[in-house]
Amino acid sequence: MSKLIIVDGNSIANRAFYALPLLSNAEGLHTNAVYGVTTMLLKLLEEEKPTHFLFAFDAGKVTFRHADYKEYKAGRAKTPPELSEQWPLIKELVAAFNIQQFELEGYEADDIIGTLTRMADEEKMETLVVTGDKDMLQLASEHVKIALTIRRGISEMEVYGPEQIQEKYGLKPLQIIDMKGLMGDASDNIPGVPGIGEKTALKLLHEYGSVENVLEHAPSIKGKMGERLVAHAEDARLSKELATIYREVPLSLTWDDLKFEGIDEERTAALFKRLEFKSLLERLNLSASAQVSEQTLEIPVQIVQEQDLSALLGKLDEVRAVHVEVLGDNPHHGEVLGIAFAFEASAMYVGFETLMSEEGRPLREWLEDEGTAKTIYDAHRVHLALAWQGIKLRGTAFDVHLAAYVLDPSQSNQSLGDLMRRFGLPTLPEDEEIFGKGAKFRIPELEVYSSYLGRKAYAISQLRQPMHDELEKTGMNELYYDLELKLSRVLAEMELTGIKVKSEELERFGEELKERIREIEQEIYDLAGTEFNIGSPKQLGEILFEKLNLPVIKKTKTGYSTDVEVLERLAPYHEIAAKVVEYRQLTKLQSTYVEGLLKEIRPETGKIHTYYRQTIAATGRLSSQYPNLQNIPIRLEEGRLIRRAFVPSEEGWYILAADYSQIELRVLAHISQDERLMEAFRQNMDIHTKTAMDVFGVAADEVDANMRRQAKAVNFGIVYGISDYGLSQNLHIPRKEAAAFIEAYFNVFQGVRRYMDEIVKSAKQDGYVSTLLNRRRYLPEINASNYNRRSFAERTAMNTPIQGTAADIIKLAMVKLAERMTDEGLRSRMLLQVHDELVFEVPPEELEVMKQLVPEVMENAIALDVPLKAEVSWGTDWYEAK
DNA sequence: AGGTTCACG
């Protein structure tokens, strides 16, 4: 059976452009619209399997519609240059896909599509029109369906035939034209009748059927609407005419011209490569076709067996880089496949068995030797994996992975292939191409992976110098060598130490939770009158909003929203809402914190070993995985009890916690040099109360709890890069009031206002912002023409130096503390970092020393123009240390 | 695999 797809090229490209972030390739060409169009095309090909395909484009600025109405499409914003430059690429893409494209001077894509769908109707050709333009619904018929992109998205679509249009609007397809005649269309500058929107237009059409009939009855329609209809009758008629798609364009196309017989793989691969659509290349399995022109790394790799290890041992001093392949996501599981050594123009590979053999001992000693400087990729991960095999990695002099993060912390992919490409060096495959991923993971033949790992080691050796130079050039040498590289070892040691968690404590707590969950579950079923899956937002939505008819507060992409905020607003209507909130709290505790943590306890030691990720967060913060120990409950007492299970690993020891007080606002005071804010901290005032005094203009004793709460929200907002909307949402107040708060704040803290203005300005000029220790974050969207993207980048520009400097400071404190603790021969151990807090386990005889040392080092990690303050607490478990 | 929700700073 034949099936034709027609794409409304201009409409879809526009949608794609505004739906996706402004990507660009190495040439500096923007690629987001092309990318969006590509993913949409691939989806269509896969799901619809068309036999015929056409891409229709608008041509020329003036169409026949301008003859009727010269204001047609006037006042429409100019196409941004970032989109214009993508047109040739989109046309190239369509050509590479072997899809026919068509445009005709003087006509819009709509009219070409209108004409083709008329022909399709006549010949009963199944046709799908893909567009973002609702007007096209007028073309729907028995054989012609219209796929509309949903909202601002691109690959999500809703398909409309006459029945769906009837269902949604209660109209026949052709009546869509009447609807637009009444409503008009601001984007095409079609006037319509003022004051009539979609709702009113539909009401009128349900009663009268067409524009003509509405106008005929206009004099008898009461009120303002009747008057308007009479006054603007001519506008309505003209608007209807403009909205009517012309279906008699002289087309020279035959069905044969539109036949689709598969894409041109080579041409597509070449284009994807130029556009850097890597994931798509892989998805289409075009990598092979694409690599013809890219130079790949080729060097001889020798596989070293136990009996010929001496060849390697004899030239260990010539090793330029070493690569240890760690399998799996969690390095604490310690799976090491093998190890590769790079030399000047070759590499050697040693399998794990060989490394661990008797003959491998000198190799292991070399790895443990502080004195031999090693260049490596992700020393932190390697350190952990080797440690679990009994090998202590020492002497990491350069870590390519960490360097890549420091150079650009926003890059999510820091693979060696990527880095080589970025530095213009011959590249190599991704891990996934060699090993597969997920369920398809498998270890290939020795020859295949040893060659790959040898090339990895060689790539690492090649990257060291250029990356070092780049760090130097960008002024990030100190940050890299003196902070991040040192920290990576401190982190690995903390993680290997681990923290003791009492499983009996968790299990006991879990039993209590289970009981309460059962009760609440039953109460919810009783209130709902039926049993259902409370954990399914979809089913819960159906119960709340369809069965119980509660008001819909907000929607998500896929249906009703049922988040806490919604449930809290539903609470006055129905008891069930509060029960669901409680159910969620308890099940969260049960599944994430009781069962989740229990799974991570090592039975041999009763400890949990998290994995801090040093190269994830764009601001410079750490993140924590397997499990995440940076989000253990504290805000609600019920959840806080989880912390009772976190205990010292030795009898009689203490848990000691120290946290920075208001570090972000202190950092803000320093970098903004705001006199009032600095003074407040020098006086060691309660900053939220102080803010309330200044913003509301009252004395200290006049600040009530509510004023302090609001001031606190303003302070948070300031740190996040404030917007009146965000603050209004947070405080549940009208946006105008929020705006007034912000204005009042800035009037008092003028230095802060100056900082916010200047940081945005400098970001626009330089394309990046920096922290106090010179950590950079690039903000490519800071000059975007799209308001949302630009605003987002502006808020990031305001927030990152604050959050990032705070991260720099605690990292510095960690490195210094680790040194001090070693120097002073303390047995205490650093266990956890939670952004502004450090957690230790401390033997009783060191409690006094640590209570003094920890805050002292934290407070003096760096000298700011305001004091830093760290508060210590201790107890027999983490709960008590509050 | 992506979306929703919710835990933390």
Place this chain on the structure above:
DNA sequence: ACGTACGTGAACCTC
């Protein structure tokens, strides 16, 4: 008119 608070990770549901 637009539609956002900054930074993370994990569990669960749905497709």
